[in-house]
Amino acid sequence: MKAIRMRVLALAGAVVLSNSLLSGGVVEAKSSDVSILAANSAKAAYQKVKVTINGVDMIFKQQDALLINGATMVPMREIFEKLGAEIGWNPQTQTVTATKDSTVIVLQIGAKTATVNGKTVQLAKEATVINNATLVPLRFVSEALGATIKWDAATGTALIESRSQAALLQILKDRNEYFKGKYSKLSIDDHTMKVDYYGVFGDGYYGLYVQLTEAQDLGALMELLKSDDSTVHRLTKQIAYDIHDKFGEDLFLIFIQTKVNVVPQLAGSPVAPFNPQDYDIVRVLPDGSSDLINNLFVNRYDFINRRVDSILVHAPDGADPGIFFRESLDEDINMRK
Known part of the structure; x- marks a missing residue:
């Protein structure tokens, strides 16, 4: 990848919804x-x-x-x-x-x-x-x-809470259903990808996880990135404006994940090699197989300062993780098209 290569000082690659407002x-x-x-x-x-x-x-x-x-x-x-x-x-x-x-x-x-x-x-x-x-x-x-x-x-922070935990969970559920209904497939150039969604309220932000469920979609995304650093942003930009316009979020993250299902007998074999340490989440399913979920990219949208950063979470081929694409939202004239 080319363009901006800045190391990120602090990035939470995976966020789990918790009762953090009531503890810590x-x-x-x-x-x-x-x-x-x-x-x-x-x-x-x-x-x-x-x-x-x-x-x-x-x-x-x-x-x-x-x-x-x-x-x-x-x-x-x-x-x-x-x-x-x-x-x-x-x-x-x-x-x-x-x-x-x-x-x-x-x-x-x-x-x-x-x-x-x-x-x-x-x-x-x-x-x-x-x-x-x-x-x-x-x-x-x-x-x-x-x-x-x-x-x-500990942090000198005033916490104002107008919604119960149950209400927050309902908000996340409603948003997930909205995105699944409107954006069940994402298209970029001539490639269409089937995706899944789930959202979280993290420590001071809303985050939406976009999961690629097919291996060929990841291959297509990586191929496009070879020649266009804006690929990850272009993939999620319509969703980003929906999050801002419809739900009123000014600062939020959109993660791009891979979700690969591996049957136990093939795990670690030459047919389906994998190292669990390379994945952020290894989830065992009822049938004994596993979901391996890997955070690859995150788009950090800031509608207050009108900026988007695309960040590489897990760097392939020894590349440095960090910001590889940055653009002013004001300059993104095709954002709403």
Whole structure:
């Protein structure tokens, strides 16, 4: 392969959906405690705080979340919009109005109270404006929209969870069915590939695994890559825009996997040689055969910075793993065709 050869500093080749939001040093907090959860770790009056919503990192476009004098303050518009609320602004009265379903929230800059459906709610700290962004106490997100707030002291991250684990699994199931129905086959140039899908919510991102089930499809993909570094991106670009446009994901990964079935008596023989260490997953099936699943490539899509990277996970022929194709999404004029 040619073009860009940069070594990836950190890449999770395989991600398993787990209860990671409920473990690994994460402390669940009552809403009354949230505003002071980070106080002990404050090193300055203004300290940047990381935020995730439903396991996905928030990338704030205007102003980061901050720890201000012991109170965790988050940008109201971007947080509330991500949680499905519509935001209105009255510059004359310096008032923000947020609406989600039957819930109406009204908050005035500088006030120590807000109203939720006409009921007064006391704020731990008054709303403030920094870099033209309205910051509100993290606790208010919980009180206003019913989200669960947790604080990960190890990473200094505020975790906002608006969906139960069961709801997350249902979302993944619905998305998997959508992709299987719409993209049961992928075509590139004159070759059509039969594929399967499954998705995960990993540590701060959504990931979709595209599995090649036929050996000849892998051969065709590798042959195309010899002359065109954009092959892996071209294979998944329609899916990528669906993930962004239909499901609202800005940062996500699309993995390309091979899934090869090997019967026990042939395993390791000259007929079907394989080394289990070369595979990320070796799954034994009920009939005694095995699925050998190998992560080959991953496309990392970033719709915030408008960029796609194609990354080689397992390098054939001694090649270095890393980014072998990079392109601006703005320059990809054929993306939606």
